Amino acid sequence: VSDPRRTDETVARLAEVAGLELSAERRAALVLLVEDLLDGANEVSRLVAPHRDLVPASQFIHPDAWRDAS
């Protein structure tokens, strides 16, 4: 689970790099949300790590790719 202080620093740094202006109030709201989101994303990253042959879904979104699955 993320450390809230680290999440706060991460949000501040990412916002600065992205050129987003965040007030302290907006940053606080964002930290609460982002903590859970990043934990969830990391869990998914951990799950797919062993599957080296997996391609991103952006490949299968093309209709031709459905034919193998249907």
Add this chain to the structure above:
Amino acid sequence: MSRALHELTLAESARLLERRELSPVELTADLLARVEALDPHLGAFITVLGDDARQAAKAAEIAIAAGYHLGPLHGIPIGIKDIIHTRGVRTTAGSRILQDFVPTEDATVVARLRSAGAILIGKLNLHEFAHGVTNVNPHYGTARNPWDRERFPGGSSGGSAVAVAARMCPVALGTDTGASVRLPAAMTGIVGLRPTIGRVSNHGIVTLAWTLDTCGPMTRTVEDCALVLEAIAGYDRQDPHTANIPVPDYREGLTRGLDGVRIGVLTDVAPTLLQADVERSVNEALRTLEGAGAIVRDVSVPDVDQAINALMPVDLAEPSAFHAEWLRTRPEEYGDDVRTLLEAGEMYSATQYIHAQRFRTLLRDRFTDVLRNVDAIVMPTVGFVALPLGETMVRHQAGEEPMISAAMRHTALASVTGLPALSVPCGFSREGLPIGLQLIGRPFDEGTLLGVGHGYQSVTDWHTRAPAV
């Protein structure tokens, strides 16, 4: 005629219109009068197309009288979610940023509906830019649930759901990225279909997330849903993601019945994450399907609980990419909640996004494996009933959790995998709020889902119940 015109389904009106026992002018006038009476209290419409609709109805009447009947949608009033382009009619996407945007051409789905003779009655309210699940909209007002006006209708296609549930139009179009057709359909007691990605064109629809967006019908009956899907589905050279796969006669497929249909019950989501009334209604629906001849058995899809975690990076980062310029130049024009989500989408790393897309492939393969042995996978559409306005937490048998994750726990499965999913009404809570049953099917096999859904509606009457508006 014993029933009020607004109570007629699309299919019922179509039969009367074809036989010239009902005039499109009369039907349109009746529905416009209902919109005028009810919508100030329900907030389903952003724009009502009264004059245009009356003119189109007159033209339909003349054409049908002259023997030019175009099919079941000819002369049928339809509502369109206001994120779908309509030529010459402003399309706000529920936003202040696009408040004056007037498209110069119709979205493909709108063009196809017009070609089929449908009458556009209005543009329907939504969560701003379809980026949220409540339909609380700071710019155009909150769409209210007709079963209890002090509750959310669900979103983002909340206006479409409210308009259909309150009988202001028999049919509406919605869009579904993470839940946006199915969730409001379940919470207002109507039918909603998310088609397979690539089945229906997204050309001319304001983007939320490129690899998740779909457009689908919202109706009171599965039969009506089939009629609308048939009109809008199919390859569109203007949308490279549409598949060049023939569109079947969905109405013909409705007659197959439930006998021998193989239903898989997804057991991987803990029942404790459901409200007790939802669990009870879904179990009762399974018994009903079994009683009507379906073969019901448990199925399991590993890691299905991670679908929501794979959905979020895609469902947040892609909108943030689409809105990147406006977020930097006009941030104050967004509602607070949408602005926060757009900012949150910028916090993911590129590798997290790609891993989420890779997980989608993994889960799609697991679902399609299971779907080789069953015709549909069944679960609740959403684990809780419509919440009071302002509520942000959901209470279920396991405790309490934030609405956003609870709202998309079950709908995320079809969004992540790209598979088609149908929500049909399957009961009511003790407070009288609707509950939805979700069926997920094989890619491009919407016909089987519609057949099961129609079979279910043939032996139940949940879809015939109307809110007291």
